[in-house]
Amino acid sequence: MADQLIRATAAEDGIRAVGVITTRLTEEARQKHGLSYVATAALGRSMSSGLLLASGLKKEGSRVNIRIKGNGPLGGLLVDAGLDGTVRGYVQNPDVELPPNAQGKLDVGTAVGDQGYLYVVKDMGYGYPYSSTVELVSGEVGEDVAHYLVNSEQTPSALLVGVFVGAQGVSASGGILLQVMPKASRDEALVTLLESRVTQLASFTNLLREGKTLPEMLQSILGDLGLVIFPEVQLVRFNCGCSFERVLGALKMLGLAELQDMIKQDKGAEATCQFCSQVYRANEDHLEKLILDLKTESREKSPML
Numbered sequence: 001m002a003d004q005l006i007r008a009t010a011a012e013d014g015i016r017a018v019g020v021i022t023t024r025l026t027e028e029a030r031q032k033h034g035l036s037y038v039a040t041a042a043l044g045r046s047m048s049s050g051l052l053l054a055s056g057l058k059k060e061g062s063r064v065n066i067r068i069k070g071n072g073p074l075g076g077l078l079v080d081a082g083l084d085g086t087v088r089g090y091v092q093n094p095d096v097e098l099p100p101n102a103q104g105k106l107d108v109g110t111a112v113g114d115q116g117y118l119y120v121v122k123d124m125g126y127g128y129p130y131s132s133t134v135e136l137v138s139g140e141v142g143e144d145v146a147h148y149l150v151n152s153e154q155t156p157s158a159l160l161v162g163v164f165v166g167a168q169g170v171s172a173s174g175g176i177l178l179q180v181m182p183k184a185s186r187d188e189a190l191v192t193l194l195e196s197r198v199t200q201l202a203s204f205t206n207l208l209r210e211g212k213t214l215p216e217m218l219q220s221i222l223g224d225l226g227l228v229i230f231p232e233v234q235l236v237r238f239n240c241g242c243s244f245e246r247v248l249g250a251l252k253m254l255g256l257a258e259l260q261d262m263i264k265q266d267k268g269a270e271a272t273c274q275f276c277s278q279v280y281r282a283n284e285d286h287l288e289k290l291i292l293d294l295k296t297e298s299r300e301k302s303p304m305l
């Protein structure tokens, strides 16, 4: 099944449900960044979380950034996800590997660390981003993002994310988010209903591993609650907006002296995009052109006396 996101409601529009499959994009991130197993799981879970959070935004162009800074060996992690279904992200130390935890699972909690912070920045398209920080609960990502939703957004929510990765790469990755609708957030009966779904929700990772489709998974978790799945299927993908032009723009901002120094010392410049590990190389000609541009611009700005 292609990477995708679907939306649904249950309990007569009282509960909003979103499911996302991110198997291919997590594999793409693994290959681009050379991620270890545990780093793949941490980043995959975070990218699913980012897409799930972004799915709740309204205005075109809206994005969510999730930054996790824990005390574990992974260092830090950043994900940038959009309402348009694009996502990108990286971890600070991609080659950290750890033995499985007591449950025999990839030990994301230890890799991320259980001391630290989760930062969420939402750019909702109005020019002023909304940001919020919560302390980490476990470093397992899913629990931490759920904690953020309950504490910062005060929306009764349940979120589960999972990644299965082995020697053949990523075999399954995805997530599911259940929320009591904002207008009904004080409806105690709905909150209790949501909480009662925890057991069914826990089966999500098994359903994911079995290769079930999103509608099948939602049916299994919410089928008895008047589930209505919206017909629109949104495709999601790993996408980074970086380009050679942007790199040249950044180099230009370093200024004349620095550029001349780069030509003299290194006969060019090299830049790596943190988000997608793409390497860009500017040669002497590129740098000479930037110097010429800068000189022309400064002449235009200061008319001759």
Ligand code: ZN
Binding pocket: 240, 241, 242, 273, 274, 275, 276, 277, 278
């Ligand atoms: Zn990039």
